[in-house]
Each structure stands twice: as C-alpha cells, then as structure tokens.
Amino acid sequence: MRTRRTRAPQAPKSRQQPSAHNGHPASPWRASRERLLDREVKREAVIRAAAHAFNHKGYHNTSLDDIAAALDVTKPTVYYYVSNKEQLLFECFVAGVEQIRSALRQVKSLRVPARERLSAVLRNYAQAVASEFGWCMVRVEDQDLSAQMSAHIKAMKSQIDHGIRRLIREGVQDGSIHSCDPKMTAFALAGSLNWIAHWYRENQSMTATEIADAFMAVFDNGLRPRGTAAAGNGARRTSGRSNRPRPSRSRLPQTTLAR
Amino acid sequence: MRTRRTRAPQAPKSRQQPSAHNGHPASPWRASRERLLDREVKREAVIRAAAHAFNHKGYHNTSLDDIAAALDVTKPTVYYYVSNKEQLLFECFVAGVEQIRSALRQVKSLRVPARERLSAVLRNYAQAVASEFGWCMVRVEDQDLSAQMSAHIKAMKSQIDHGIRRLIREGVQDGSIHSCDPKMTAFALAGSLNWIAHWYRENQSMTATEIADAFMAVFDNGLRPRGTAAAGNGARRTSGRSNRPRPSRSRLPQTTLAR
DNA sequence: TAGGATGACTACCGGCCAGTATGATCCTAT
C-alpha cells in the first residue's frame, strides 16, 4: 500500500545521549544492554502491530508486509524479530491470556466469598478480552497453528477454564453461589465474556470494566425476578469499587451476533 | 488430495423413474421441473459440504478444491452451483440464521410470559449455533465479505439482536424478568450461546437442547443464592418440557475459551 | 433425430504471500 521508503530517513534516529536517563545502574556493558532493551522494545512493537492488524483485518487477511508497513519497515525486519507468522499469533495470544492467569493467581490470596473472587477474575477477563489482544485470544483456531503450538494454547485455555470452575465450586460450597453445574456455568460465563471481543471497539461508550459490571449484574441476579430486595434497580453490584452510575442509553453500534 | 476420478463412474446415477413420487401436481414440464429440483438438491449439497469443511478447517483453510473433492466432483462443478466462495459462506450463514429468525416469528403468537418466550427462542438459538452451520453463523468476519454481503449479514444479525432485546423488555414489563438493561443482557445471553459454536462437536454427551437448558438455568437463577425456594437443586427449569435429569458428570473434552 | 439446455471436466492463468538469499550499513569490542 505504501511506497517503500528510501534508505535516507533512517538517519534521524533520535540518537539519545548515552548517559543513562533511565533507572538502570551503570555498567561497563551499558551499551550492549541498552541494545538488548532496544531489541525487546522493538519486538514488542512488532507483536502489538500484529495484534492490531489481526484485530482489524483478521489473521488470514493480514500479510506480514502489512505489519511491516505499519511499522515503517520491511518484511525481513519483521522476520528478524519473530520466526514466522504463526509465532506472531501465538505471542499475541499469550500476551492477552497472561492477564487472566495473573488475575487467577492474585485472587487466590483474597479472603472473601468465592463469588467476589470470581467477580474480580471475570472483570480482569473482560478487560483482557477487550484489549488489543482480545481478538487473538478468542479467535485463534488450532487449524492455523502447528500441533505443538496448538497444544500449548489448549493447555493455557484449560488452565483458565479450570480456575473458573474451581471458583464456582468453592462459591457453591461457601454458600455465596447458587447451586449449579460448575462446568456449564463456566461455559456460560466465559462465553459471554469471550464474545465481547467480537463487538467491542476501543472508542466505545462503555469501558471494559463497565461492561463486566453490567454482565456481572445479569449473572448475579439472573433473569427471574427476586422476591426479596427492591426490584427497582436491576444493576445490583456485588463488589465494592467502581460504583458510578452508567448511562444505559448509549449508542448501539453492535448486535449480539457480532459487530 | 484425491486423484481425479475417471469419467466412467458417473454412469450409475440412480436414475429414478420419472413418475412423480413426490407431491407435485402433474404438468407438461414435469421433467424439467424435476431437473430443477435436482439442481436445488445438489446446490444444497454443495452448501452443506462447504459448511462442513468450514466448520472443520476454517474458511481460509478450505479451498474450493477441498469442497469439490468432498463431493467427488471438480471445482468448476462447484462454480456451476454457486458464484464464488464468498457466496458459499453467505449461504451457510443464512441457513443457520434462518432457524433463529423463524423461532422469533413463532413465539410472537404465544401467550405466555415473555421470559418463557425468550427461553424458547434461546433454545432454538442454541440448536442453530450447534448445527453444522453454527461455525459460519458465528465466525463470519465482514473482512471476508464484500460490502453488500456484509451489510446483508449485519442487518440479519441486528434483526435477531433486537428481537431478543424486545423479548427482554417485554419480560421486564410483564414482570417475568428481573429489571435490567436489555441491551447488555442480550449481549450476555447471546454471547454465551454464540460461543457454543466454538466448543460444541456433534458426538457430544449433551444435545444442544440440554446445553440450552443448562444455560437457561444459569441465566434464570443467577449466581447469587436465592432466599426463597429450596437451594438444594440448582437446575431449576422454567419451561415445561424436556425435564429429565441430566448427568452433570460428563466427560470434559473442552474448555471455556475454545475447543 | 436435430438442436438446445444442462452438467461436468481438463487445463490453465494470475495474483497474493510466506519465507529466503544476499548484501549494505552501522556499532561495539579488542
């Protein structure tokens, strides 16, 4: 799409002064270490660019030339940082899924009813799915991946799944969650959240957390009216923070099936 | 993949007797009309084969040669029945979505609380998503479609979406559904069901209807324990039929994120 | 029984794109 840039503009590379202006201790290998850092930064830029492109055009409609062009470099440069297209997809997946895994680890230490721990995890889940890596997390199809990559991904997914099921089981035991089938309930909850990746776009009227809250209100209360409690305001929230009222009459740019 | 078949085996085509064995009225153009029927049957076979292939290998990993080979014909034959690959995807989408639209139409005449009408629609929804066209319904990305096809599809999706929202609104009004934001609730419900297409495979221990029932139990009751009613059995069901208990301890072949 | 309609095949084209061979340029270390 863009004409290949000439070699010249590479020069004004903002050659920052070699004196350390970041918090790193001085070291005789300062320069080479800086280069390593540089490399890591660039590598991440490549992955972000890939995520962005996949997100907007889909995996198969994105060529590595596209990704390179978005970074103002050429394809071999991309290949200098990642080994192939498949790995790009994998890295995007990992970047997104890591958020959820860390959320699952963190709530383990909380001493609150399991439903609140679940709520916290699902809020992080929603944020991950709504992030720029959401598409990759949700849309990877194992047909596009080698056998081992596919197995890796499946293992990580399974880990998250069983983490959620465990929280549900614990909630049923401690009485904070209505008796239910943990497996199917986990499917229902995760499905709703996964689907966010299909319709959420960044310049949205609602943030990911607000969406998660709205969903949790549905999940918590259920559709059937409750005999107890004032039935006036449907958006009961269980976890403490982020309580500001949200406008329920926002623009409706999407549908339930997809964007 | 397969070696091209020879011309010979085309002969044993099961030439059925020309006497009308179906309910069509006699007509001087009987034969040509039969041919038209034949053509329609074959066209549907092409679409089913496409759906099956997309379902298993994904849209972009399926070549028209694959589809042709599955039908034991060659690519130009496929092109004789459909105009291009995009149209194949579109037809698969329509085939699946039509189920849901007809369900929405049918419940309009029912004189039961809106929550039960919603429940009936969602059960059909689940069946459609779990059908062989589910993948196409759920995974179509508008980047793969021309502008007008994309608009078509978006319109049909929107129609379904607003049908569901309407049912929710009516349920809130008639008191059968807990007060809630119809838009976000519709997103949550449809997302769960859409996601079924990612993990459901035909030889499953649960049928689509059973899955829908299990989901509806979650949606209806919510996670929070209910003060009223015996909290012993979580799987309360609201709609009348299909009440047999289901084994909650089935094999766990999938995870929440994907199959 | 000729002629049109229908159905299907063989053979090909052309574009896209993942991935690579090669080499230029710059940086760092010794």
Next chain:
DNA sequence: ATAGGATCATACTGGCCGGTAGTCATCCTA
C-alpha cells in the same frame, strides 16, 4: 582500526488457490 556481530533493505522464489476458457457428454424437447 578492524573484525565481527547486529540490523535492516532489495529482490527474489515457489506454492497455493480463486476463478475462467473451452470442451465434451448427456438428456430433453420438438
């Protein structure tokens, strides 16, 4: 100051695949 490594560009290959041209066989109709 120079060898060697790091970084990135130019230019290419090779395969896959959507789509088409042209042909032939079969069947229905008149």
